[in-house]
Amino acid sequence: MNQRTVMMTFLDTSLLSLMLFSCLNFAVSSSLYSSTCQLQKQFDLNGMNKPGDVIIGGIFRLHFFPAYPDLSFTSEPQQPTCYSFDIMGFRQAQTMAFAIDEINKNSNLLPNVTLGYSLYDNCVQLGIAFRAALTLVSGQEEQVTLEENCVGNPPVLGIVGDSSSTRTIAISTILSSYRVPLVSYFATCSCLSDRQKFPSFFRTIPSDAFQVNAMIQILKHFGWTWAGLLISDNDYGFHAARSFHSDLVPAGGGCLAYTEILPRVYDPAELERIVDVMRKSTARVVIVFASQSRMLNLMKEVVRQNVTGLQWIASEAWISVISLQMPQFMPYLGGTLGISIRRGEIPGLRDFLLQICPDLHHNNTHGNSMVNQFWEHTFQCRFAPPPAGWVEAGGELCTGQEVIENVETDFLDVSNLRPEYNVYKAVYALAYALDDMLQCEPGRGPFSNNTCAHLQRLEPWQLMHYLEKVNFTTKFGDRVSFDENGDALPIYDIMNWVWLPDGRTKVQRVGEVKRSAFKGEELTLDEDKIFWNFESKQPPWSVCSESCPPGTRMARKKGEPECCFDCVPCSEGKISNSTDSMECMSCPEDFWSSPQCDHCVPKKTEFLSYHEPLGICLTTTSLLGTCICGVVLGIFIHHHSTPIVRANNSELSFLLLVSLKFCFLCSLLFIGRPRLWTCQLRHAAFGISFVLCVSCILVKTMVVLAVFRASKPGGESSLKWFGAVQQRGTVLVLTSVQAAICTVWLVSASPVPHKNTQYHSDKIVYECAVGSTVGFAVLLGYIGLLAVLSCLLAFLARNLPDSFNEAKLITFSMLIFCAVWVAFVPAYISSPGKYADAVEVFAILASSFGLLMALFGPKCYIILLRPERNTKKAIMGRGSDT
Known part of the structure; x- marks a missing residue:
């Protein structure tokens, strides 16, 4: 299944690359006969834009599903249509708009430069996300006049996105060829840290490698050396599994009792088999690297078979999913520990969200269709004619703040900003890099002949140089910088699902794990706050074999994982003075092992004594x-x-x-x-x-x-x-x-x-x-x-x-x-x-x-x-x- 996913990604990437090459080839061919190039067809994309001196692109999940028209090849192909509006994805897009608006108001950052944005919907589909990326880097002009000396800035100088590792891999493969910076706020696959394959990729979210290390730290902290692993059949799951298998044992975190792939669609037979493996295994800890939908399918079978007594470890993909925090699931998922994106605070964001107004007169012409779709989704109404009670202002009809405030939605809840906080940091990273680039002194620049970049003609690859060196601190107190692989300094919050007596669920922060430049990885846990969903109210015990006490050594069981072993007593003259010793050490020449073989004692001396x-x-x-x-x-x-x-x-x-x-x-x-x-x-x-x-x-x-x-x-x-x-x-x-x-x-x-x-x-x-x-x-x-x-x-x-x-x-x-x-x-x-x-x-x-x-x-x-x-x-x- 891994090879099929990689092959599909490769084919999609190759096909779209071929389309891009064909377009460029057509443009060159047309120039032999005309001084203008004309697009064959514009992509019909949902999005928002705002003009500015420099444009930053963004790709967000604004809808959940696409609908593809039938391909009869007897008429002109129609563009796919996206449906099922995503409120939280829209809030992430609005966070980028807010960050750009905040930067434009800041006289100390990018003075005399106005940032604009172009944000597009990926519709959770690789093909649509790829169209959005090509549109951002090539523009939407129907005609381009060819001149001998091209001047002006590119359509976008950098892109914030995408939210999926698979889509980001495909997009970054193309953008890296042109050194267009891509700063992701949610793509965590450790494979993206390969600077040879993705030289222009950056991210403000830690990679899965650190997420795996964070989970290993938790396993080590509680002594869980025997755990099961459930993954999805995509880059996110496969790279996580590879990291676990390569890092778990060397780090001393234990072994995996089993590794199972959750089916992409609901498959009762396969799910029954997986849950049966979980039920029969002696591992009491289950780690899940999968999406919300796969986890929901799994929990249906867990409930049906009534498999309790498991300690779940959640990846960031589903630790905050509300649909899993239902009363019917809590007897099984209560006490879940998981890794969550760092929570941050963005002052002023809520007020910005309250000012969102529909564009009644220019519904789709300026690319701000998302705002109207948000209002349609929220109030389930259309804007022709305008609703009563609206006040016309500046050619647009806006409501008072109390209209949105009275809507029961999570849209305005800014107390738990996690992906949004990463979006916010990604925009500011691009802004600080651009500010450093524009402050370059002529004759002291980093480019050829010590030149500097000019506002009238900026190149994305020039921004890359400064993006690698960016270093700033957010208002929340987090330092943002990128290492040699484009990864930010990693930090995760550790969350715990608390099952309250009244049946409600509360997700609380019980610690954090981070990596500092001086101390390495640090795990901080407040164990008194952790809710354990067991009768003992204590952490479970999950090991394949009990620890070998001092005086014994571990003897591996043939054909079984390394955590399954027998404890063999040390032979005479040898000792082991620690738990789980791999070998017994020989005592010095004048010493011998104690009866318990846990320390060396001086040898008895023998000679013909006067006292015997x-x-x-x-x-x-x-x-x-x-x-x-x-x-x-x-x-x-x-x-x-x-x-x-x-x-x-x-x-x-x-x-x-x-x-x-x-x-x-x-x-x-x-x-x-x-x-x-x-x-x-x-x-x-x-x-x-x-x-x-x-x-x-x-x-x-x-x-x-x-x-x-x-x-x-x-x-x-x-x-x-x-x-x-x-x-x-x-x-x-x-x-x-x-x-x-x-x-x-x-x-x-x-x-x-x-x-x-x-x-x-x-x-x-x-x-x-x-x-x-x-x-x-x-x-x-x-x-x-x-x-x-x-x-x-x-x-x-x-x-x-x-x-x-x-x-x-x-x-x-x-x-x-x-x-x-x-x-x-x-x-x-x-x-x-x-x-x-x-x-x-x-x-x-x-x-x-x-x-x-x-x-x-x-x-x-x-x-x-x-x-x-x-x-x-x-x-x-x-x-x-x-």
Whole structure:
């Protein structure tokens, strides 16, 4: 339907352009044979005119319908006849006449210049409006004498009109070719803002683009993200729909549940389908961009199906239509919000309207037929003979003001001037542009060679230059200027239909939306004044999907509009802290999502702490082992002279107890939050302490084997290698090797504290990174080497006589030691975080306790509980003293 409308407009425009070209071509051809051009036929147009130095044209809707004669092509075609007089359109035309009359009386604006006007009827038809436009730009003279040098002004310098976007598009397409300014007071199609296609078009009414933006602002204000759209099948409707579809979602205003085209004529089946779509939709808000007649047809079906509970949003085309404010419609349309043209005040207009008099003697000859038709329509009478009681004045018969005042009509109601106010601003815009043009100083003009325009020969394209720069303020306080697209600074009133208890309807202003040069679009609403036609007396709720709370994100439903979505909880480690988030944001490295996933919280920290049960148990065990070592050492010192203490080098026993004490204490370095010094010290202390411990055991084992060998014939020489000095030296050398390994490790790749987030995403595990795995492996390997060597030597001495039972104790202790550390390796590797430290501490404590109990348990038993066996005789009874 859109393509058909565009095609019809294009064909009408092309046809009339062809007619204009034919007329011009005929005029040129006639000039070859004659010095005059003669019009083939004058258009018979309804209108009004007034002479002046400069003429401004106007096109208004003065009738509603045309009647076209039959086209038989057997006789001369007759002109169409317009009928059904439009009072409000006539008032708009009279507003232009008043504005020109007011300008002529203003000595500060266009002094010494008299403005005139030529106003014609468009009869709500493109063809008739096009005829009016061609008549305005070409004139109505029956004969035009051709001269070599044409002088004088064109028939009109600019035109005010039209009231329809479709007609204005067609008219402006032709007028723009000749740069004739066209200032519309009612054409709102956003397509007319295209300066490439319509370079001479201006308007004092905001475009539909701003009207759509204004409605989007209202939708956003009330949180209505789900709305239906009804449009008419013309430029007005299609461009509005295009603007909604392109601007609604990016502006955050929501989505359209459906878009339907209202039929041009009453179509019960189609209307029933459209209303059924509205009734079944979950959208409670309905936006309508359509004319009065289409809206009336729609409401008939709405009433028939009794579809209530809808919030209507009206475009300026029908927000002020009285025929829709009927009692039968108010249960459905009550509470309607809509965009209305800015209301203005025009002082003196009412008095001007009261002075309208019929032209009894010159009914149609001077083109003022509209005045007489107004009187005929108002009083339903003819003017021949004149009515009684009229007073003849100046060749015309006029009534007193009380005659019009007593007529119940909206004609004189100037309290709600909206289209008229735009007409008023359009006339003044042309006047101010003309005034600026005539004030040009010679030699400083904007045209070629710095010339200025002259009153005797003005060109419409010259007026264009000044019209683009016009800037003035009306008496009502509104500033009028045009942007680069010919659009005025937009401002709309927001209207609300109030359904009063007595059944009457009141249309009240509840706010405004405007665009300023500095603040952008501003919406002002007085919500306390808005009437809501719902039981709750509150705004309705119209959404496709409820808003997603913080902690969730919006997941689009496939195949559905963007406003229809599911709310998906954010995954762990991600949050959304606002409503209707499209994505969840990842928390910073050291933070994690809260349980509600609406904010980030610091991650929990994990390490083997002194305050947790596991840490307390290990610490207690470590201190207990240290204390036992101290007790054993005290016992041995106290009984240092007894044979069992002196057996097998008591000095190594004391050193072994000290090393075991260090082993117990070094486990404490693995508990608590890792620090740099604890990380560096823990493994070094652990490695050196255990090497010292194992070295003592190794030397003890070697001494046992040496003594046993010396007890055999010829083996006395072996003892010289295992004297006290050699034993101390061996322990020192073996321990120094481990110290060297630790030093190289700490210098080359020292262990450092590390925040590990690999084990648990929501926790930070503090641990000591070993730095060099090779260094750690060499440290453990060296301990293991000495332990295995001690175990093998002790194993070789397992069959020694009972007098040398120290070897059995060493064998048993080293088996425990090796078993613990063999089990440690896989357990350590598989344990995450603090449990790895706990495994290492457990291994240290277990092996230390194993050595302590296996090596010193039996001796302490004898010393404390069986002292009779702690004698040289008892020991010698089992063999020689070692």
